Amino acid sequence: MKMAKKCSLFMLCAAVSLSLAACGPKESSSAKSSSKGSELVVWEDKEKSIGIKDAVAAFEKEHDVKVKVVEKPYAKQIEDLRMDGPAGTGPDVLTMPGDQIGTAVTEGLLRELHVKKDVQSLYTDASIQSQMVDQKLYGLPKAVETTVLFYNKDLISEKELPKTLEEWYDYSKKTANGSKFGFLALFDQIYYAESVMSGYGGYIFGKAKDGSYNPSDIGINNEGAVKGAALIQKFYKDGLFPAGIIGEQGINVLESLFTEGKAAAIISGPWNVEAFSKAGINYGITKLPKLENGKNMSSFIGVKSYNVSAFSKNEELAQELAVFLANEKNSKTRYEETKEVPAVKSLANDPAIMKSEAARAVTEQSRFSEPTPNIPEMNEIWTPADSALQTVATGKADPKQALDQAAETAKGQIKAKHSGK
Numbered sequence: 031m032k033m034a035k036k037c038s039l040f041m042l043c044a045a046v047s048l049s050l051a052a053c054g055p056k057e058s059s060s061a062k063s064s065s066k067g068s069e070l071v072v073w074e075d076k077e078k079s080i081g082i083k084d085a086v087a088a089f090e091k092e093h094d095v096k097v098k099v100v101e102k103p104y105a106k107q108i109e110d111l112r113m114d115g116p117a118g119t120g121p122d123v124l125t126m127p128g129d130q131i132g133t134a135v136t137e138g139l140l141r142e143l144h145v146k147k148d149v150q151s152l153y154t155d156a157s158i159q160s161q162m163v164d165q166k167l168y169g170l171p172k173a174v175e176t177t178v179l180f181y182n183k184d185l186i187s188e189k190e191l192p193k194t195l196e197e198w199y200d201y202s203k204k205t206a207n208g209s210k211f212g213f214l215a216l217f218d219q220i221y222y223a224e225s226v227m228s229g230y231g232g233y234i235f236g237k238a239k240d241g242s243y244n245p246s247d248i249g250i251n252n253e254g255a256v257k258g259a260a261l262i263q264k265f266y267k268d269g270l271f272p273a274g275i276i277g278e279q280g281i282n283v284l285e286s287l288f289t290e291g292k293a294a295a296i297i298s299g300p301w302n303v304e305a306f307s308k309a310g311i312n313y314g315i316t317k318l319p320k321l322e323n324g325k326n327m328s329s330f331i332g333v334k335s336y337n338v339s340a341f342s343k344n345e346e347l348a349q350e351l352a353v354f355l356a357n358e359k360n361s362k363t364r365y366e367e368t369k370e371v372p373a374v375k376s377l378a379n380d381p382a383i384m385k386s387e388a389a390r391a392v393t394e395q396s397r398f399s400e401p402t403p404n405i406p407e408m409n410e411i412w413t414p415a416d417s418a419l420q421t422v423a424t425g426k427a428d429p430k431q432a433l434d435q436a437a438e439t440a441k442g443q444i445k446a447k448h449s450g451k
Contacts, residue, residue, distance in 0.1 A: 068344055069096040070351055073124040075104040081364035082355055089354050104334060108134050115139065115341035122348035128160030128333035129402035135163045136406050141338040143167045143349055152358060157373035160333040160401040169335035170356040171373035176399050177222065177329040178391040180288065181295040183312045194320045195327060202270040205294065214284050215297040217262040218276045218423040220415035222297060225318060225327040227258035234403050234411055245407035245444055250415055251433035259422050259429035266423045276423050300388045315387045317395040326398040333373065333401060410443035
């Protein structure tokens with residue numbers, strides 16, 4: 031599921047030599063000798079350690095150290111670090127969603143990384159930005175994802191696909207009959223609804239000149255956001271979305287309708303590729319549609335990263351391991367084993383990756399997307415925004431009224447919980 035909130039892909043093109051990318055920063059011989067006999071612990075995502083098996087073995091051999099890999103759900107690793115770190119049983123290197131970075135840094139759980147600009151330049155701007163807090167780097171990206179459009183080829187061909195969200199509305203008008211549906215999305219959640227709202231000018235937080243987020247500038251209720259929410263409301267009001275996809279169980283209903291062949295298209299993410307394949311659905315994947323104003327629907331970029339624990343007793347060696355695991359060569363190998371799209375720019379056009387329809391769709395969609403905000407104040411947006419969108423979906427409030435209330439609630443929570451920073 032999405033990298034950050036629910037558990038909450040971007041490559042573009044710049045050439046960096048493979049030999050540089052395949053190596054971390056050079057050590058002195060004395061540094062190597064001091065690391066001899068050390069043991070590092072890496073927390074990797076569930077069922078993903080196969081992707082770094084060869085890299086870990088190579089690092090162990092080169093540095094004469096032992097690396098223990100432990101699999102844990104990546105979205106839960108920060109929770110475990112809060113307890114295990116101080117107890118001395120935590121990792122040296124962990125993996126986490128990019129939008130948890132700000133909170134983790136505020137809590138003193140991560141070490142700042144000191145890596146050269148040529149290493150940072152390996153990654154797409156959006157992915158590396160997700161690892162920055164106050165212009166300091168706290169991680170290196172290993173995988174990226176966005177939402178994309180899945181469609182059932184047995185119900186609609188690629189040539190027939192509507193080009194805009196409004197055209198999908200018209201298509202659904204013709205095909206939805208209460209048991210079968212055209213286009214479906216979890217628009218009662220800001221993670222998905224932001225794709226529409228931002229296309230008309232809405233935003234979560236404004237940005238300062240240096241690119242940092244301004245938590246006092248909330249745009250979830252501006253004119254563009256309200257216009258987007260009004261379009262969303264039409265899908266529910268006109269019966270084009272079933273009532274069952276509203277609320278906590280909505281994702282299960284949406285995915286079931288698609289796997290049962292009862293929905294022509296849905297917005298989901300690459301996390302469902304394997305599940306839909308196993309279900310035997312003859313599906314295609316493409317970027318999200320455009321809006322009537324000509325802008326493409328946006329999406330949040332989720333970034334998985336390698337980060338160094340503030341409790342690591344081998345800080346320099348742990349940083350070297352993070353750099354090594356996330357380099358170009360090992361990122362490509364990891365993709366081949368896990369199918370999670372790497373964040374390395376130079377892999378954007380790699381034939382081995384681009385032959386995947388999902389990777390191509392994520393790469394294209396990432397052009398219209400931005401990272402999920404990684405500041406702690408983002409935690410105060412999710413619930414009020416989702417609650418507002420659910421009242422919009424159920425017709426209990428008009429979009430402006432609902433979003434104004436959400437913005438007011440979020441601002442109050444931010445003031446109460448974060449004003450002392």
